[in-house]
Amino acid sequence: MMKFGILFIIPFIVANASAQTIDSAVILQVDSLIRVSRDLVGKNDFSKALEVNAAAEKLALEKLGGESTAFGNCCMAHGSILYYHGEFAAAEPWYLKAKLIRERTVGKEHPDYANILNNLAVLYKNMGHYEKAEMHYLETIAINEKKLGKGNPDYCWVASNLANLYKRMGRFDIAELLFLESMGIAERTWGKNHPEYATSLSNLSQLYHDRGQLAKAEVMALEAKIIREQTLGKEDPDYAESLNNLANLYADLGQYDKAQSYYLEEQALYGRILGKKHPDYAMCLVNLVMLNLELHQFEKALPLLEEAITIQETTLGKDHPDYTVSLSLRASLYMEKGLNEKAVLSQQEAMDILERHVGKQHPDYLSKQINLASLLVKMGQYKKAELHLLEAKRIFETGLVNREHVNYLNCLVILSNLYASLGQYEKAEPFIVEQAALSRKLLENAKGHLSERELNEYIKLFSQRQDYIKSYIQSSGSARLAGVCFDNSLFYKGILLMAVSQLRHKATADPTTAAKCDLLRANRQRLSAQYTMTVADQDKALVKQLEEKTEEIEKDLARTVAGWGAGKEVLWQDVQSMLKTGELAVEFVHYRYFSNLQTDSTMYAALVLRAGDAQPQFIPLFEEKELDHLLSTNKERKADYVNDLYSWADRGLVKLGQEKMSLYELIWAKIEAAGLEGIKTIYFSASGVLHRLNLGAIAIDDETILSDRYNMVSLNSTRQLVIPSTVTTQANDAVLAGGINFEVDTLNFIVEDEALIVSRSSLSSRSESDTRGESWPFLMWTEREVERIQTSLVSKGYIVDTLIGINANEETIKSKCTGVVSPRILHIATHGFFFPDPQIKTQGIGLGESDPVFKSSDNPMIRSGLILAGGNYAWKNGKQVSSDEEDGILTAYEISQMNLSNTELVVLSACETGLGDIQGNEGVYGLQRAFKIAGAKYLIMSLWQVPDRETMEFMTAFYKNWLEGKLTIPDAFRKTQREMRDRFINPYSWGAFVLLE
Secondary structure, three states: OOOOOOOOOOOOOOOOOOOOHHHHHHHHHHHHHHHHHHHHHHOOOHHHHHHHHHHHHHHHHHHOOOOOHHHHHHHHHHHHHHHHOOOHHHHHHHHHHHHHHHHHHOOOOOHHHHHHHHHHHHHHHHHOOHHHHHHHHHHHHHHHHHHOOOOOHHHHHHHHHHHHHHHHOOOHHHHHHHHHHHHHHHHHHHOOOOHHHHHHHHHHHHHHHHOOOHHHHHHHHHHHHHHHHHHOOOOOHHHHHHHHHHHHHHHHOOOHHHHHHHHHHHHHHHHHHOOOOOHHHHHHHHHHHHHHHHOOOHHHHHHHHHHHHHHHHHHOOOOOHHHHHHHHHHHHHHHHOOOHHHHHHHHHHHHHHHHHHOOOOOHHHHHHHHHHHHHHHHOOOHHHHHHHHHHHHHHHHOOOOOOOOHHHHHHHHHHHHHHHHOOOHHHHHHHHHHHHHHHHHHHHHHHOOOOHHHHHHHHHHHHHHHHHHHHHHHHHOOOOOHHHHHHHHHHHOOHHHHHHHHHHHHHHHOHHHHHHHHHHHHHHHHHHHHHOOOOOOOOHHHHHHHHHHHHHHHHHHHHHOOOOOOOOOOOHHHHHHHOOOOEEEEEEEEEEEEEOEEEEEEEEEEEEEEOOOOOOEEEEEEEOHHHHHHHOOOOOOHHHHHHHHHOOOOHHHEEEOOEEEOHHHHHHHHHHHOOOOOOOEEEEEOOHHHHHOOHHHOEOOOOOEHHHHOEEEEOOOHHHHOOOOOOOOOOOEEEEEEEEOOOOOHHHOOOOOHHHOOEEOOHHHOOOOOOOOOOOOOOHHHHHHHHHHHHHHHHOOOEEEEEEEOOOOHHHHHHHOOOOOOOOEEEEEOOEEEOOOOOOOOOOOOOOOOOOHHHHOOOOOOOEEEEOOOHHHHHHHOOOOOOOOOOOEEEHHHHOOOOOOOOOEEEEEOOOOOOEEEOHHHOEEEHHHHHHHHOOOEEEEEOOOEEHHHHHHHHHHHHHHHHHOOOOHHHHHHHHHHHHHHHHOOHHHHOOEEEEO
């Protein structure tokens, strides 16, 4: 994007004492006309500006002559008008004429002569003649330093222009020094709220973006945009430049919606102020083309690119660096249409132009070279591609170009793909190791300046590469990369959950950020109130405002919290060092399988590690669709489905050919075949649909399940063995909630017949065509459950607050879980709910604008929650009884705002509380994620509808085993599950609950 660096300065030349009076009058008249033409340029009326300037030229020639200072000013003004209109070639002769006149009239050391040199330099830079531009800039800066000093505004402008040139030439270090120098001058001269200071910020932002320093780039770009909007308004070219800078940045971060919004605003603005034939307008189109290609919207991209190329060829010519961007995009579209040879020629033409102008060591040249290599690989021309990639890699390794950049990552990825395609696995693997480490490094850097949503978008850019590595191991049979795969799993699995939790912990502990944390919490509370309204009742403008402000605070905390992002990366060797004899760590992973191209197959594998292993083992397990039959059952009775799933006799009903295969054979047999002799404890982290299974309940034979053979410990990630929970319990206290009255009108509260109350069932699981207007029934056994638990806790010295009936309300629960010290135990016996993504057609759910948002929200943390006192009113009516009261529906989003950093155990004695949307490496978005973000150490949750009475007995037994048996929480849980198995036999009655640490 062209930067407006031309100095449209019209010196006022006063006639000397011996001049004629008529000369003074003519000079004043010429000067006045030039100023009018300048004002017309500001209004984008270039034709009229040229007409007025022509009148000034005629007057100066007739009255003062072609060698006069006044005529020189006219020539300079004429060149500037053409420049601003994008007619660079036409502007050059006018500037040269002005230069010659000024050299004769004021000499080569005068500031006015320096001005025309600067304008020529800017012109040559935008024409792509970088050597000429540098020569003129250096001469200009030398004059200004000598005559005006380094603190002068003119020196500041020229230093900034020269820095922009060096940035374009890839000489980033010297460009940064000049930008910083000009910023210091701008701050001292005009202050931090001036457009010139904003220009310095914008220039530095673009530099840091090009160098891959995205955190610095974004902060400066946003500050520049705010200053320009306040001082120049939204109809100024500099404001348009700020839109462009931010759009480019957000596109590189994968935030395509935000990038598109800025690009479209910029396009409309340039269309108004510069017209649709200007090279800067063409670059707007080019940016939109790049974005459409990223989104695979090829039909939208083609007409935009054709329009951009027509403008550039007319205004810039076919030998301009900016034109190379269009050539490279044209190559991508050719490739998409199968026109491979045309694609290669177009990409090579772009490289040739850049080589002439900036050389082979420029980042833009390297980017085009890597793109060309990618085309050649797709065409099977591996040798040519290899030469280009190795040359690019060598230049990166010289240190002249930043290696912590996505371009270098792309180079490594394509090299590894190339060698893998040739079967040269030993050559491919070092590049895979390096690309994996660089990907983790880039994401670690991003954590220090992105909000949760933005970080999630950025992570998506790397997900396919991780799938490729796992596919490579599966297809090549290579065991050498299992360690890399384990490291990636440790880094990526739950990366957002870990980032949010750690940042909150550090921010809360830092007194300097306390006010920001309070403001963030307040914004989220207001958002929660809006999110839980019906779609029709939501204040859309307020939601947008609160979301933007919340994201702004999140980003600010990420940048400013002391020590954030400085932690050591956990590697597989760190996990191994924590394993004792007889212990095993298993990271389950799932991935889209690549066989040259991505397939539609989702595969599962286990990464297995124990003490003493030279490296982890990668064990391919199954394809996801092999589990679809089990996890998408159409059985009417949930109990039958669960019992079949976990039984050995029916072998899980997984049909592979003519055989039936059990869950054990599908998931675990291959792991045991790898050799688990002597293993007693297994720390495992689930992935994908495995989150929906109780692995410990899987039958090995008619009498034995996995948890009989092994001590199964479920973790979000095995990195928890290295980074333990930060929960510090300060008191033996507990909050228990049960026997909850879900109605608002207590006079009409009726306890239903016990025979009708058989399950803590979820409305989301019922078979009715529409659950709108239904109520949650009273759960008789929950009151007995919490009373028994209270007795056990009190006998062991616990201070217990038991909430029953209308007292088990949302206000009370929140008040006890948002302070500085949370209770050691939080036990809630109630109904839980989870609704699937409304964008996926789901039988039994009817959606509309008046439906509870708990069904229809696109946020899974709203579609999952717990029902508390009085919740039926809001459930049926879509709003709370009063705006001053909570609605009685505690969503996962609200729970995630609690502070449970002192809570050792959360028990969700309700149905399907372990369910939620499964999203990539982040696992389950629902209640378990919410309580983990809030800071709880242990969670007991359920995977299916829970029988009410059996649940009461399970929970009563668990607390007895824990408190009276003096067992650890995991040991007490396992013992309880064994006891329930002996009593009830069917997995449906004992296997729903899982313990997650």
